[in-house]
Amino acid sequence: MLDLAKSTLRAPRDYSACSGCNLCLLVCPVWRRTHDFSLTPHGRAKALQFGAAAGDIAASVQSCTLCAACEPVCPEEIRLVAMTLDLRRQLPQPAAMADLLAGMQTRASPSAAPALSSATVLLPGPALRDRPSTLARVRALLQRSGATALGADDGADIALALEAGGEIAQRRLDRFLRPLHGVKKIIVADGLLLRHLQPLLPGSKIIGVGEALSGLAAVRSALRAKDLYVIEARAYHADYQRLVRYYDSLRAAAGCSFNLDLQRIAIPAAARSLPQRLGLEAVDDGVQLRWILQGRKVTRIVVESMEDRAAFEQYGECPVVHLADLVDDGTSSV
Amino acid sequence: MHLHSPAVEPGTVGPCPVAPDALQGIKRQQTNPARWNGSNWNEFAAALRQQGIELRENAAARAAFATDAGGTAYGLAHGVVIARNTEQVALLLRAAQAYRVPVTVSGGGLTTEGESVAFGGVLLDMTGMSRVLAIDAEAMTVRTEAGIFWHSLAEELRRQDLDYLSAPLNLTSSVGGTLGVGGIDVNSARLGCSADQALALQVVTPTGDIVECSDTHNAELFERVILGYGQFGIITAATLRVRRYTPLRMHYFYYASLATAIEDLQLIDRNEASDYSGILTILDCAVNVLVAFDSLEREAAFMAEWRPRLRGYGEFGFGLRTFAHYILRPWKLGEAWYLLQRKRELFPELRRPEYMRDGTMFDRSVVFSRAVWKFWGSRQMVIPDLATSAGKFVEAVKRGNAVCRKYFPHYTLYLVGIKLRPEHRAHYEMSCVPPDAEGWAYGCEFEPMMDAGVYSRDYLQSFKNEIYDIGVDMGASYYRFGGMMKGYIRRVFGDALVDRHLALKRAADPAMILNRHVIF
Numbered sequence A: 001m002l003d004l005a006k007s008t009l010r011a012p013r014d015y016s017a018c019s020g021c022n023l024c025l026l027v028c029p030v031w032r033r034t035h036d037f038s039l040t041p042h043g044r045a046k047a048l049q050f051g052a053a054a055g056d057i058a059a060s061v062q063s064c065t066l067c068a069a070c071e072p073v074c075p076e077e078i079r080l081v082a083m084t085l086d087l088r089r090q091l092p093q094p095a096a097m098a099d100l101l102a103g104m105q106t107r108a109s110p111s112a113a114p115a116l117s118s119a120t121v122l123l124p125g126p127a128l129r130d131r132p133s134t135l136a137r138v139r140a141l142l143q144r145s146g147a148t149a150l151g152a153d154d155g156a157d158i159a160l161a162l163e164a165g166g167e168i169a170q171r172r173l174d175r176f177l178r179p180l181h182g183v184k185k186i187i188v189a190d191g192l193l194l195r196h197l198q199p200l201l202p203g204s205k206i207i208g209v210g211e212a213l214s215g216l217a218a219v220r221s222a223l224r225a226k227d228l229y230v231i232e233a234r235a236y237h238a239d240y241q242r243l244v245r246y247y248d249s250l251r252a253a254a255g256c257s258f259n260l261d262l263q264r265i266a267i268p269a270a271a272r273s274l275p276q277r278l279g280l281e282a283v284d285d286g287v288q289l290r291w292i293l294q295g296r297k298v299t300r301i302v303v304e305s306m307e308d309r310a311a312f313e314q315y316g317e318c319p320v321v322h323l324a325d326l327v328d329d330g331t332s333s334v
Numbered sequence B: 001m002h003l004h005s006p007a008v009e010p011g012t013v014g015p016c017p018v019a020p021d022a023l024q025g026i027k028r029q030q031t032n033p034a035r036w037n038g039s040n041w042n043e044f045a046a047a048l049r050q051q052g053i054e055l056r057e058n059a060a061a062r063a064a065f066a067t068d069a070g071g072t073a074y075g076l077a078h079g080v081v082i083a084r085n086t087e088q089v090a091l092l093l094r095a096a097q098a099y100r101v102p103v104t105v106s107g108g109g110l111t112t113e114g115e116s117v118a119f120g121g122v123l124l125d126m127t128g129m130s131r132v133l134a135i136d137a138e139a140m141t142v143r144t145e146a147g148i149f150w151h152s153l154a155e156e157l158r159r160q161d162l163d164y165l166s167a168p169l170n171l172t173s174s175v176g177g178t179l180g181v182g183g184i185d186v187n188s189a190r191l192g193c194s195a196d197q198a199l200a201l202q203v204v205t206p207t208g209d210i211v212e213c214s215d216t217h218n219a220e221l222f223e224r225v226i227l228g229y230g231q232f233g234i235i236t237a238a239t240l241r242v243r244r245y246t247p248l249r250m251h252y253f254y255y256a257s258l259a260t261a262i263e264d265l266q267l268i269d270r271n272e273a274s275d276y277s278g279i280l281t282i283l284d285c286a287v288n289v290l291v292a293f294d295s296l297e298r299e300a301a302f303m304a305e306w307r308p309r310l311r312g313y314g315e316f317g318f319g320l321r322t323f324a325h326y327i328l329r330p331w332k333l334g335e336a337w338y339l340l341q342r343k344r345e346l347f348p349e350l351r352r353p354e355y356m357r358d359g360t361m362f363d364r365s366v367v368f369s370r371a372v373w374k375f376w377g378s379r380q381m382v383i384p385d386l387a388t389s390a391g392k393f394v395e396a397v398k399r400g401n402a403v404c405r406k407y408f409p410h411y412t413l414y415l416v417g418i419k420l421r422p423e424h425r426a427h428y429e430m431s432c433v434p435p436d437a438e439g440w441a442y443g444c445e446f447e448p449m450m451d452a453g454v455y456s457r458d459y460l461q462s463f464k465n466e467i468y469d470i471g472v473d474m475g476a477s478y479y480r481f482g483g484m485m486k487g488y489i490r491r492v493f494g495d496a497l498v499d500r501h502l503a504l505k506r507a508a509d510p511a512m513i514l515n516r517h518v519i520f
């Protein structure tokens, strides 16, 4: 049995280093929605510093959306996402996870899919798979910069287990990783999975779908000054130091605005707590979406992720397009 | 002078006997107050719940507020209430007054002397009231709930191309917590302290009345609540002046002498030569006067008229001078190495490319705040300070610097001027603004770097005492004004003034429930 969260994200600094600066509150979607200090990294850190156990702060631990916005702003460089996952591991697994985790133990086939021969592999995740036409456009666009294979196994169950702090069977992990060894570039839709894959596949360049698509000249040139470009928060914060500069240069080139706050942190759009992700609590993206749009004069919203697209479409303020829809390549994406 | 050491009852803990040389003549008040004994708590808690007020009594909720940013004062509330609206705060204070339960208010909790720590009773977390209520871009004002962090306010204002006037550099102090204590920024020499930007306040008095006040309406309450250290009411909403947002252009001038740098800073301030000004040092070896400008015109005028009069070096010139200095003093190479390292770490942080465009800095408050927390923040922070008139400032800083040298291998001094507003004289009484200051007051924070060693609480306390003693000696004041160092308030202001304020406090707060340990 492998504890992926633990093995890849062993935190160099833990909650005991928290100085109480509050910077994490400024960017936290849970804080924005609730203004409840106990549901923030600072609140959790202080409670733990003074002797609380994971069970004492369970609601706080589960409320985190793992958007990772807090991590780059933490001056103590506490690995806040890893810490939250560590705490989740110490809590009883939600019943809704039981089947998935049991399946990973028992049904994991020992024989992995054959190694992927392409230099670039796309792991689309369930939301993109659910929209085959958009997926087709994404692939078609990515092919422009080289052959791109579709990972048959995109680790969706692993991503969900990670989210819940569940333990992932070694065999399942092996089966998932084996075909990816030796692949030069892996494009991952799920930002949490992306974060965990980076240390597991050090030989591969692992980037998000947003970065992969927005790096294409055709996509860049289709961006307009009055677009609001919505960066997918998890992937961005997983590689913040590099990506903050990447998106700054995209801003300079394209002239559009971004869902970035003054700290250059991506304001998460579809931010979901664990109970919300498991369908145990109703989703309410209104607070975040209103905050992203407040005071901005925007004629079109361009998103990197399908979850963000669905959230903005439901909100219905202005037209929403996925990055892949910006370039007309003859395939339909509706 | 002799040290007065009161008799201690057997079996009780006496006054802390640290650093006798630092305590001459000081009545000891620097330790945490005794915890409130909890009488009537259950009845009080039941009364709150009956009125629909959520009171959290579980250990995790209370522990989260057990200390402030200073990390040297510890206290545990009996329960925590998150402020949600003004009426709820008023109900809470009425019940607290009736049951005589202490209420301690916490905004950002960024005090360093335990002022926002509850030693029993209720901890009221004001950050629950963090909404911006209205922005009036024509009148250039904002009405906001007072628990909001300055940074969150800046975020909202920026969507309309506006900015607040001034706020503490840490960004995560709250509007209410700052209006109550002062607030200094690198533009305070031009715009006054942060509290001066308040035009009107909504206040819940200690007896639970909701009162709107300003310079013209309930002016007496306004006078007492601004810079009032939470003694005369809880600020629940504030109307603040705002301004157009501008990115800025920044310059640094380097000095080897504190006195010369301070004289030049005061020259800049007196002549409003720059829009932002201050001094930040690495030890007392690299004394850095920073100036910044809201426009190219202001920058050009400064460069033409004032730059030639300043005695500071540019980066290259100072580098050469420092090299020559240390090459002749090889026994100080450790210090030279530290300066170099510090500069290497700090300066790139102040020039991160995502915040710079064509030499102009965007979002200076974020840049400064990140640097402040990254380079000066830690689980324990002692930042004693001195606030003096312009004339006394050089001496105060020199003396404080000598204390820093004595106690710590590494430290920083942060110095700024605060323009005083003659019409706010009443606000300034018994506050961080020294009584003899005219035109400008000057503040210096003495901040040791904790990274190099582990220091006992007693050692840190002794350091603070020595700095605070300078204030008593020179007739100055302090920016950090209450909590564990409140014993100094009587020493600097004298009994008559403090007792007059105490009488006002007793009249406003008969059961002495609101922030009872902060000042009196």
Ligand SMILES: Cc1cc2nc3c(=O)[nH]c(=O)nc-3n(C[C@H](O)[C@H](O)[C@H](O)COP(=O)(O)OP(=O)(O)OC[C@H]3O[C@@H](n4cnc5c(N)ncnc54)[C@H](O)[C@@H]3O)c2cc1C
Pocket (backbone or CB within 6 Å): B068, B069, B070, B104, B105, B106, B107, B108, B109, B110, B111, B112, B115, B116, B126, B146, B147, B167, B168, B169, B170, B172, B173, B174, B175, B176, B177, B178, B179, B180, B181, B182, B183, B184, B185, B229, B230, B231, B233, B234, B235, B236, B372, B373, B376, B377, B381, B515, B518
């Ligand atoms: C690293 C660091 C850097 C700092 N830099 C600066 C700086 O550059 N400039 C500067 O001015 N200060 C600075 N400070 C000091 C600190 O920011 C100020 O004391 C700050 O204004 C406190 O605001 P707060 O919201 O954290 O208040 P708190 O610490 O929560 O409270 C301060 C006091 O006000 C009371 N209070 C809180 N909210 C209210 C309210 N709504 N109504 C009535 N009373 C209330 C509290 O009971 C307490 O007595 C710094 C502190 C730290 C730790």
Ligand code: SF4
Pocket (backbone or CB within 6 Å): A024, A027, A028, A029, A030, A031, A040, A041, A063, A064, A065, A066, A067, A068, A069, A070, A071, A080, A081
């Ligand atoms: S990961 Fe996101 S939701 Fe979780 S604490 Fe950090 S900022 Fe808040």
Ligand code: SF4
Pocket (backbone or CB within 6 Å): A017, A018, A019, A020, A021, A022, A023, A024, A025, A041, A042, A045, A073, A074, A075, A076, A077, A078
């Ligand atoms: S940002 Fe980091 S150090 Fe600051 S309060 Fe949050 S967890 Fe603590």
